Amino acid sequence: MKKLDKITPQNEDFARWYTDVIQNGDLMAYGATKGCIIFKPLAYSIWENIQAKMDIEFKKRGVQNVYLPLLIPESLLQKEKNHVEGFNPELATVTEVGGKKLAEKFFIRPTSETLFADLFKNEVSSYNDLPIIYNQWVNVLRWEKTTNPFLRTREFLWQEGHTIHSSSEEAIEFAKTMHKVYKDVIEENLAIPVVEGCKTDHEKFAGADITYTLESMMKDGKALQSGTSHYLGQNFTKAFDITFKNNENKLINPYGTSWGTTTRLIGALIMTHGDDRGIIIPPKIARTQVDILEIFNSKDERVHKLALELKDALLAKNIVANIDSSNKGPGFKAANSEIHGTPLRIEIGPKDIENNSVLFVRRDNLEKITSTIAEAANIASLLLQKIQDNLFESAKQRLQNNIVTVNSYQEFKEAIAAGHWVYAAFDGNGDDEVKIKEETGASTRCIPFKEPIKVSNDTCFWTNRKTKRFVLFARAY
Amino acid sequence: MKKLDKITPQNEDFARWYTDVIQNGDLMAYGATKGCIIFKPLAYSIWENIQAKMDIEFKKRGVQNVYLPLLIPESLLQKEKNHVEGFNPELATVTEVGGKKLAEKFFIRPTSETLFADLFKNEVSSYNDLPIIYNQWVNVLRWEKTTNPFLRTREFLWQEGHTIHSSSEEAIEFAKTMHKVYKDVIEENLAIPVVEGCKTDHEKFAGADITYTLESMMKDGKALQSGTSHYLGQNFTKAFDITFKNNENKLINPYGTSWGTTTRLIGALIMTHGDDRGIIIPPKIARTQVDILEIFNSKDERVHKLALELKDALLAKNIVANIDSSNKGPGFKAANSEIHGTPLRIEIGPKDIENNSVLFVRRDNLEKITSTIAEAANIASLLLQKIQDNLFESAKQRLQNNIVTVNSYQEFKEAIAAGHWVYAAFDGNGDDEVKIKEETGASTRCIPFKEPIKVSNDTCFWTNRKTKRFVLFARAY
Numbered sequence: 001m002k003k004l005d006k007i008t009p010q011n012e013d014f015a016r017w018y019t020d021v022i023q024n025g026d027l028m029a030y031g032a033t034k035g036c037i038i039f040k041p042l043a044y045s046i047w048e049n050i051q052a053k054m055d056i057e058f059k060k061r062g063v064q065n066v067y068l069p070l071l072i073p074e075s076l077l078q079k080e081k082n083h084v085e086g087f088n089p090e091l092a093t094v095t096e097v098g099g100k101k102l103a104e105k106f107f108i109r110p111t112s113e114t115l116f117a118d119l120f121k122n123e124v125s126s127y128n129d130l131p132i133i134y135n136q137w138v139n140v141l142r143w144e145k146t147t148n149p150f151l152r153t154r155e156f157l158w159q160e161g162h163t164i165h166s167s168s169e170e171a172i173e174f175a176k177t178m179h180k181v182y183k184d185v186i187e188e189n190l191a192i193p194v195v196e197g198c199k200t201d202h203e204k205f206a207g208a209d210i211t212y213t214l215e216s217m218m219k220d221g222k223a224l225q226s227g228t229s230h231y232l233g234q235n236f237t238k239a240f241d242i243t244f245k246n247n248e249n250k251l252i253n254p255y256g257t258s259w260g261t262t263t264r265l266i267g268a269l270i271m272t273h274g275d276d277r278g279i280i281i282p283p284k285i286a287r288t289q290v291d292i293l294e295i296f297n298s299k300d301e302r303v304h305k306l307a308l309e310l311k312d313a314l315l316a317k318n319i320v321a322n323i324d325s326s327n328k329g330p331g332f333k334a335a336n337s338e339i340h341g342t343p344l345r346i347e348i349g350p351k352d353i354e355n356n357s358v359l360f361v362r363r364d365n366l367e368k369i370t371s372t373i374a375e376a377a378n379i380a381s382l383l384l385q386k387i388q389d390n391l392f393e394s395a396k397q398r399l400q401n402n403i404v405t406v407n408s409y410q411e412f413k414e415a416i417a418a419g420h421w422v423y424a425a426f427d428g429n430g431d432d433e434v435k436i437k438e439e440t441g442a443s444t445r446c447i448p449f450k451e452p453i454k455v456s457n458d459t460c461f462w463t464n465r466k467t468k469r470f471v472l473f474a475r476a477y
Numbered sequence: 478m479k480k481l482d483k484i485t486p487q488n489e490d491f492a493r494w495y496t497d498v499i500q501n502g503d504l505m506a507y508g509a510t511k512g513c514i515i516f517k518p519l520a521y522s523i524w525e526n527i528q529a530k531m532d533i534e535f536k537k538r539g540v541q542n543v544y545l546p547l548l549i550p551e552s553l554l555q556k557e558k559n560h561v562e563g564f565n566p567e568l569a570t571v572t573e574v575g576g577k578k579l580a581e582k583f584f585i586r587p588t589s590e591t592l593f594a595d596l597f598k599n600e601v602s603s604y605n606d607l608p609i610i611y612n613q614w615v616n617v618l619r620w621e622k623t624t625n626p627f628l629r630t631r632e633f634l635w636q637e638g639h640t641i642h643s644s645s646e647e648a649i650e651f652a653k654t655m656h657k658v659y660k661d662v663i664e665e666n667l668a669i670p671v672v673e674g675c676k677t678d679h680e681k682f683a684g685a686d687i688t689y690t691l692e693s694m695m696k697d698g699k700a701l702q703s704g705t706s707h708y709l710g711q712n713f714t715k716a717f718d719i720t721f722k723n724n725e726n727k728l729i730n731p732y733g734t735s736w737g738t739t740t741r742l743i744g745a746l747i748m749t750h751g752d753d754r755g756i757i758i759p760p761k762i763a764r765t766q767v768d769i770l771e772i773f774n775s776k777d778e779r780v781h782k783l784a785l786e787l788k789d790a791l792l793a794k795n796i797v798a799n800i801d802s803s804n805k806g807p808g809f810k811a812a813n814s815e816i817h818g819t820p821l822r823i824e825i826g827p828k829d830i831e832n833n834s835v836l837f838v839r840r841d842n843l844e845k846i847t848s849t850i851a852e853a854a855n856i857a858s859l860l861l862q863k864i865q866d867n868l869f870e871s872a873k874q875r876l877q878n879n880i881v882t883v884n885s886y887q888e889f890k891e892a893i894a895a896g897h898w899v900y901a902a903f904d905g906n907g908d909d910e911v912k913i914k915e916e917t918g919a920s921t922r923c924i925p926f927k928e929p930i931k932v933s934n935d936t937c938f939w940t941n942r943k944t945k946r947f948v949l950f951a952r953a954y
Contacts, residue, residue, distance in 0.1 A: 032553045032595050033546040033583065041541035041611070048542065064518035065525065069510040070547075070585075070616055070632055071569070076509045089575040092548070094585070097620040098566040106510070108547075108571065108585075118509050134518070139547055139616065143574040155547055 007339075009276045014220040018271060019149075024339050025279045027266070028149050035147045035154035039263070042340060043150070045287035046266050047157060051137060053189050053285075054159065054261065057181045063135045063161060068115045070138075071106035076114050080239040083113060086206020090142040092154075108141040113207060113232070113258055116162035117240040120254075124244045127166045130254060131174070135161040150267030151224070151477045158262035164237065164254040166246060171255035172210070175231045178259040179212040182227035190265060191282040191392040192216045192272045193399050194226055195472060197446030202430035208258075209233035215445040215472065217399045218271035221419035223445050223474035226268055232256035267477070272395050273364075278339035280363050282391050283384040290314055290321040290380055291337040295330045295349035302353050306373065310346060310358070313377040319384065321346075338363060343387045344380060364390050403472075405455045412461050412473070416442045421474040423452055427460045427467035436462065442473045484816075486753045491697040495748060496626075501816050502756045504743070505626050512624045512631035516740070519817060520627070522764035523743050524634060528614060530666050530762075531636065531738065534658045540612045540638060545592045547615075548583035553591050557716040560590060563683020567619040569631075585618040590684060590709070590735055593639035594717040597731075601721045604643045607731060608651070612638040627744030628701070628954045635739035641714065641731040643723060648732035649687070652708045655736040656689040659704035667742060668759040668869040669693045669749045670876050671703055672949060674923030679907035685735075686710035692922040692949065694876045695748035698896035700922050700951035703745050709733035744954070749872050750841075755816035757840050759868050760861040767791055767798040767857055768814040772807045772826035779830050783850065787823060787835070790854040796861065798823075815840060820864045821857060841867050880949075882932045889938050889950070893919040898951040900929055904937045904944035913939065919950045 005024055008016040022028055027043040039047065055065075071094060078084050087110045094106040109115065116134065123132055137159045147153050161178060165171040179196065186192050194214040198204075204211035208230035216226045236242075237253040246252055273280040283289050292307045294300070307323045314321045322342070324333050330347070337345045347359045358376050360369040364387045371379040403421045406412045415422050422442070437443050447469060460467050482501055485493040499505055504520040516524065532542075548571060555561050564587045571583040586592065593611065600609055614636045624630050638655060642648040656673065663669050671691040675681075681688035685707035693703045713719075714730040723729055750757040760766050769784045771777070781802055788798045799819070801810050807824070814822045824836045835853050837846040841864045848856040880898045883889040892899050899919070914920050924946060937944050 029596060029599065031546055031592060032550050033548050033592075036546035036548065038546070038596055039544035041543055044542050044544055047544075065521050066518055067516035067521055067524075067616075067634060069508055069513035069515070070618065071510050071513065073509050091575055092571045092583075093573045093576075094569045095572045096570045098568055099570075106569075115508060115510075119506060119515055122506065139544075141547065157544060 007276060007278065010219060017274075017276070021274055021278050021339070022149055022270065025341060027270075027279070035144065037149050037153050039157075042287065043266055046269065046281065046285055047263055049285045049287070050185070050190070050261075050265055051159070053185050054181070055137075057185060058135055058161070061177060061181065062133050064133060065136060066134045067136055067138070068112055068119065070109055072109055072112075072114055074105045074107065076118060077107055079114060079117075080207050080236055082235070083207035087111070087142070090144065092141045092143055109138075110140055110142045111258075111260070112136070112160055113162065113236055114240075116258075117236040117242060117256075120164050120237070121240055121242045124164065124242065124254065126245050127247050130166040130244060131163055131170065133161070133163045133174075135159055148267075148477070150270070151264050156263050158260050161257070161259040163257045164242070165257070166244070166254060168233070168255045171257050172231050175210070175212060175229045175257040175259065178257070179214070179227070179229040182229070182259075182261055183214055186214065186216070186226055186265070187392065189282065189284045190269050191284075191388055191395065192226065192268055193392060193396040195399070195446065195448050195452055196450070197448040197472065199228075199446060200430070200433065200444045200471065202433045203444055205230045207232060207235050209235065213446050215474070216268055216272065217395075217402060217421065218268070218477065219274070219398070220271070221402055221421070221475070223421065223476040224264070224268050224271070225445075225476065226265060227259075227261040229259035230257060232258060273391050274341070277335070279341035280391065281341040281343060283343045283388045286341070286343055287320065288322045288342050289319045289344060289384055291342045291345040292321050292323045293330065293333045293337065293345055293347045294323065294325045295333070295347050299327075300350050303348055303350060306348055306353060310348070310373075310376055314380055317377050317381050319377070319380055334361070344383055346376065346380070362387055400452070403452050405453060405457065406461050407457055409461050413440050416440045416473065416475065421445070421472060423448070423455060423470060423472050425455070425458045425460050425467050425469065426462060426471040426473075427465055427469055428462045432462055436473070441475045443476055445472045445474050445476060447471050484753060484755065487696060494751075494753070498751050498755050498816070499626055499747065502818060504747075504756070512621065514626050514630050516634075519764065520743055523746065523758065523762055524740055526762045526764070527662070527667070527738075527742055528636070530662050531658070532614075534662060535612055535638070538654060538658065539610050541610060542613060543611045544613055544615070545589055545596065547586055549586055549589075549591055551582045551584065553595060554584055556591060556594075557684050557713055559712070560684035564588070564619070567621065569618045569620055586615075587617055587619045588735075588737070589613070589637055590639065590713055591717075593735075594713040594719060594733075597641050597714070598717055598719045601641065601719065601731065603722050604724050607643040607721060608640055608647065610638070610640045610651070612636055625744075625954070627747070628741050633740050635737050638734070638736040640734045641719065642734070643721070643731060645710070645732045648734050649708050652687070652689060652706045652734040652736065655734070656691070656704070656706040659706070659736075659738055660691055663691065663693070663703055663742070664869065666759065666761040667746050668761075668865060668872065669703065669745055670869060670873040672876070672923065672925050672929055673927070674925040674949065676705075676923060677907070677910065677921045677948065679910045680921055682707045684709060684712050686712065690923050692951070693745055693749065694872075694879060694898065695745070695954065696751070696875070697748070698879055698898070698952070700898065700953040701741070701745045701748070702922075702953065703742060704736075704738040706736035707734060709735060750868050751818070754812070756818035757868065758818040758820060760820045760865045763818070763820055764797065765799040765819050766796045766821060766861055768819045768822040769798050769800045770807065770810045770814065770822055770824045771800065771802045772810070772824050776804075777827050780825055780827060783825055783830060787825070787850075787853055791857055794854050794858050796854070796857055811838070821860055823853065823857070839864055877929070880929050882930060882934065883938050884934055886938050890917050893917045893950065893952065898922070898949060900925070900932060900947060900949050902932070902935045902937050902944050902946065903939060903948040903950075904942055904946055905939045909939055913950070918952045920953055922949045922951050922953060924948055
């Protein structure tokens with residue numbers, strides 16, 4: 001058990017708060033490999049739970065898991081022009097083995113569209129072979145200049161889905177389906193509300209025709225892209241000369257999608273729910289839902305017996321509990337539970353046994369509740385659902401309250417500087433987006449499917465032209 | 478659905494048989510990255526099931542999953558001398574990013590002892606922090622010169638466990654515990670019998686004091702190492718200066734273990750059970766346990782309805798079935814089911830509905846069984862258990878019948894040439910092992926824990942000295 005350090009308050013310095021809680025919460029460690037992190041057991045358990053929830057939904061929709069090589073031959077990556085330009089500066093490159101130079105260089109995959117395209121070429125000849133719906137859970141590398149644990153690391157873990165379809169309509173529909181799966185898993189399990197939409201042409205994925213995105217809001221007001229799904233059109237299938245005979249016996253290129261979510265969701269979870277006491281893990285994604293703290297001056301066998309009984313009673317309701325029977329004081333035990341984000345704790349001592357009562361403390365709002373011993377497991381079950389709901393509702397209110405609209409660029413700059421998201425009419429192009437970002441730090445997050453707030457002004461704050469396109473801007477991770 | 482090619486018979490050319498069945502069975506594809514393979518859905522599902530079975534057993538024994546970086550800085554790998562010498566020629570090396578040379582080279586992990594040691598250094602200060610029991614499920618790279626799908630590929634998937642303990646006894650005990658977990662999972666689920674033992678000094682892992690191994694026998698008589706668990710002593714903890722205060726307040730180096738199993742188990746499964754019709758997947762590890770084949774001249778709705786009912790009835794018993802209602806003929810459907818290794822199939826046609834019967838065909842021995850429709854799910858459940866048992870028992874008999882002993886090197890050479898494993902007294906050293914391997918192709922597989930056959934001759938066939946050490950030799954993958 002680690003000594004707990006002081007946590008910088010969120011409103012004093014959010015970036016330092018983040019670093020403090022992930023280190024105190026035992027989520028990660030820095031290792032010898034710069035720009036990469038070590039995912040320690042608690043963080044990795046969050047990822048395992050995200051994987052489990054997602055993978056079930058994938059398989060329900062016909063997704064088959066596969067594994068493709070880590071290394072991409074140089075010649076292969078270069079086949080799709082936009083794609084290679086998008087990734088080139090970040091490519092870690094293997095040039096030698098055992099001290100000897102290789103004939104051809106290999107890139108460590110930054111993503112695997114090219115490898116999947118190369119595979120699909122041999123898998124499809126007729127419309128009967130379509131769709132092909134593959135996914136892999138793997139590590140990828142992008143040599144980022146500035147990194148931030150979980151949010152932006154040179155190596156990260158993700159799933160990448162890759163599909164091909166016989167029609168454009170079917171491919172777009174599938175890209176949207178996966179986008180919806182992401183939204184549901186992220187909102188229902190991670191309790192992170194998201195805004196759904198499309199990226200502008202300037203912000204879309206290198207090689208995509210459409211990029212669907214989910215944008216979530218961190219407690220400091222910044223946006224975080226939490227999952228993207230791309231309609232690739234025929235960009236890769238043409239570049240890789242993938243063809244099939246359609247039902248009119250014509251040879252055409254199939255239509256592709258790709259879609260991914262990453263370990264940055266761990267960062268999103270921390271910055272959506274955490275407070276000045278540490279991280280908060282939503283019950284549905286927590287490895288341990290309940291900490292049972294034995295409170296005593298000197299070890300008490302009755303207390304330990306009750307702790308074990310409670311643990312069993314909770315397990316019978318599919319609630320995983322962990323017992324702290326160490327010799328530390330009650331203050332330390334409570335802080336230790338809080339800093340690791342366990343959503344609910346139970347404190348039991350000799351007095352509680354005499355009074356036939358147990359004390360619950362909710363991690364989300366620190367509310368204290370007592371129950372009889374016999375009722376404890378039922379109460380725990382109810383409280384965990386309340387905590388899950390409250391985390392989501394609180395985050396949703398924060399999101400809604402922090403989106404504003406503007407009528408001029410001056411107002412835009414003020415709103416962004418105040419930490420707001422701006423939703424407004426905008427018909428600028430990519431160059432305009434670059435300028436706005438340089439001046440304000442805000443980028444276009446998406447063109448939302450549904451308006452997050454009501455806006456009636458349809459004059460672009462930047463070009464002063466009338467437009468039907470309403471865009472969401474924010475500073476982002 | 479793919480056209481099925483002819484499979485070379487096992488006794489004509491085992492290597493070609495293997496290549497034929499893995500390609501016909503849709504298990505893998507060669508991609509653009511030489512020496513690596515693409516794990517297609519069926520093969521990956523086997524790996525997912527192996528992972529699931531292993532991971533449950535790991536967690537019961539206190540194992541916590543983590544994720545450490547893919548890249549190892551050159552300086553870090555060089556800290557343990559034997560270790561770096563063992564791996565050096567096979568190290569894929571990243572020297573540049575986006576065309577620019579890096580200040581320090583990075584190796585793609587061939588295994589991660591050094592990264593874990595570097596992490597442990599900061600995790601432990603007192604005996605209260607021990608043991609630390611970590612594992613990761615990851616990809617690794619070893620640039621092998623000759624490769625063979627699943628068995629030996631430059632990149633493969635595995636789990637690597639890494640632990641440190643406060644005493645040598647506890648570490649050895651834990652290495653043995655994990656060795657036992659491997660044995661149980663491999664025998665009970667993959668139906669592959671194994672011989673347990675230790676490696677000789679010559680064959681042990683680079684950096685280990687003891688290597689425990691499991692050796693299994695393929696249908697061509699060759700051995701395949703199916704899992705290893707290493708007692709590392711203080712080799713890495715000394716090299717990395719990892720220390721802790723023991724319960725006598727003395728500063729000492731902890732004792733380490735590491736243990737791994739890989740995707741070569743997929744190859745082991747194929748070469749243990751497969752026959753001239755294709756692969757055979759043991760029921761406990763199969764994605765699809767039962768293929769339901771609709772047999773008809775022209776589509777019959779009643780047959781399809783029955784197929785759906787049977788699928789549901791099987792699912793209620795946790796048996797996963799797949800329906801083939803395509804327009805292909807019955808011969809094709811049966812061959813297609815067989816080549817993909819589904820352990821049991823049901824054939825139903827219009828006549829069966831009239832007769833209230835269904836036909837089962839076992840994949841392992843092609844036995845045909847009929848049952849009433851109502852009894853079908855119960856019969857399927859019984860048959861799957863029988864198939865699982867029969868696959869294991871057949872393999873076990875083959876293993877036992879193919880181990881012989883020898884009284885001279887001449888007999889040894891003859892036995893090895895005939896495809897046998899040899900169990901005999903041997904007190905030669907590493908140089909002797911090298912010579913024997915050069916001359917016969919056979920290497921020491923292990924010093925078995927229990928004698929696989931009775932041997933009374935305690936004179937070494939090579940040195941002619943008396944010895945108490947009995948060693949198992951075989952040609953191996």
